[in-house]
Amino acid sequence: MDFQINKNIINMGSLEVITGSMFSGKSEELIRRLRRAKYAKQKIVVFSPSIDNRYGEKGIYSHGNESLEAYSVNSVNQMEEIMTENIDAQVIGIDEVQFLGEDVVKFCKKYVEYGKRIIVAGLDMSFRAEPYHPVPELMSISDRVDKLNAICTVCGKPAYASQRLINGEPAYYDDPLVMVGASENYEARCRRHHIVKYKKEEKGKILFIIGTEINVGKEEVEKNYRENIFKDKKCETLVIKSRINEFEENKSLVSTVDFSLIDLRNKIEKAVNENDYVFIRIIGGLLLPLEGYYSILDFICEYRKKSEIVIVSKNKKGLLNQVLLTVDLLKKSDLNIEKIIYKNGAEEKEYEEVIQEIKDITHLKYEIIN
Numbered sequence: 025m026d027f028q029i030n031k032n033i034i035n036m037g038s039l040e041v042i043t044g045s046m047f048s049g050k051s052e053e054l055i056r057r058l059r060r061a062k063y064a065k066q067k068i069v070v071f072s073p074s075i076d077n078r079y080g081e082k083g084i085y086s087h088g089n090e091s092l093e094a095y096s097v098n099s100v101n102q103m104e105e106i107m108t109e110n111i112d113a114q115v116i117g118i119d120e121v122q123f124l125g126e127d128v129v130k131f132c133k134k135y136v137e138y139g140k141r142i143i144v145a146g147l148d149m150s151f152r153a154e155p156y157h158p159v160p161e162l163m164s165i166s167d168r169v170d171k172l173n174a175i176c177t178v179c180g181k182p183a184y185a186s187q188r189l190i191n192g193e194p195a196y197y198d199d200p201l202v203m204v205g206a207s208e209n210y211e212a213r214c215r216r217h218h219i220v221k222y223k224k225e226e227k228g229k230i231l232f233i234i235g236t237e238i239n240v241g242k243e244e245v246e247k248n249y250r251e252n253i254f255k256d257k258k259c260e261t262l263v264i265k266s267r268i269n270e271f272e273e274n275k276s277l278v279s280t281v282d283f284s285l286i287d288l289r290n291k292i293e294k295a296v297n298e299n300d301y302v303f304i305r306i307i308g309g310l311l312l313p314l315e316g317y318y319s320i321l322d323f324i325c326e327y328r329k330k331s332e333i334v335i336v337s338k339n340k341k342g343l344l345n346q347v348l349l350t351v352d353l354l355k356k357s358d359l360n361i362e363k364i365i366y367k368n369g370a371e372e373k374e375y376e377e378v379i380q381e382i383k384d385i386t387h388l389k390y391e392i393i394n
Contacts, residue, residue, distance in 0.1 A: 037136035041163050043148040044172035046186040047212045051119055054145040055092045061115040069113040070094035071103055073123035100127040121146035122156045129158050151188035152197055152220050174212030183212035194219040216358050228296045230331035232324055233305045236346040240336045241367035246303050257300035265307045285315045325357055332362035340371035344378055351386045364390040
């Protein structure tokens with residue numbers, strides 16, 4: 025009785041899934057596990073889709089130059105034929121499993137029931153940052169899932185998805201899922217820096233206008249943008265006051281209403297769909313609450329991937345600390361700063377050397393206006 029139970033446990037199969045973005049070490053980890061099985065005198069069979077021949081054929085290859093001999097296949101039917109000649113295999117490895125279609129799920133389930141240990145590696149998401157089937161299905165029926173992280177090539181944080189670049193530019197959503205022989209390359213990117221472009225851009229661009237103190241001239245800066253930079257574009261202005269729950273539109277259509285955070289999001293969505301540019305002028309401190317404990321800065325961060333920030337400061341003596349503190353807060357929040365604008369007024373102007381020093385420290389372009 026005891027002997028029969030132990031034998032069943034030994035013959036029980038398993039499915040292991042190694043996933044993550046490109047450059048996260050999936051193939052390297054697959055090779056490591058398969059080599060350990062070989063060292064243990066277990067018979068292994070390894071498959072690699074023939075479509076993936078970036079580093080060679082008849083093998084699986086990691087970006088770190090690790091490799092292991094494998095059968096190059098273009099279908100699950102081919103894999104089944106090879107398995108008829110390797111019925112005594114104990115471990116089955118499959119690299120780039122996302123290229124083998126839905127039939128590979130049935131293949132894995134079948135050979136797990138036959139008592140095989142199956143280890144697969146593949147992308148869980150496409151360049152669109154959407155599930156890359158059939159990997160999610162394999163993850164759901166697996167005994168073990170290891171999701172590995174690459175490093176974002178832009179900021180160094182843990183990567184989220186693979187960024188497809190064509191001639192150095194982010195690919196369009198409508199581009200084919202697999203582009204064999206295209207002039208493309210990939211980078212690992214975090215959520216913040218992963219970009220998918222759309223051929224039909226439906227939304228306008230958001231420009232937050234932020235001052236380092238009160239009455240710095242944000243309206244004048246915005247007027248300059250409208251008249252000189254975006255003069256042929258359709259623009260709208262939204263004003264957010266951080267200290268009270270009020271929301272105002274531009275002076276051509278003034279309305280003041282009580283709003284919730286959801287209402288504000290809806291107003292901004294409507295504005296960006298109807299305009300080329302939407303100015304969002306911030307009145308009050310960035311850290312003051314907008315709703316509950318949710319601050320203006322928290323709200324701006326919701327739009328970090330589709331907005332830029334213009335910092336406006338009075339051109340006066342002693343501006344160095346105010347400007348640097350504002351820039352530091354925005355940069356630590358991973359926001360895009362377009363430029364710093366210094367507005368001349370009645371105060372004594374800051375030395376040009378100080379403004380240049382701010383540029384050297386922040387690496388941001390600047391402009392001085394009257």
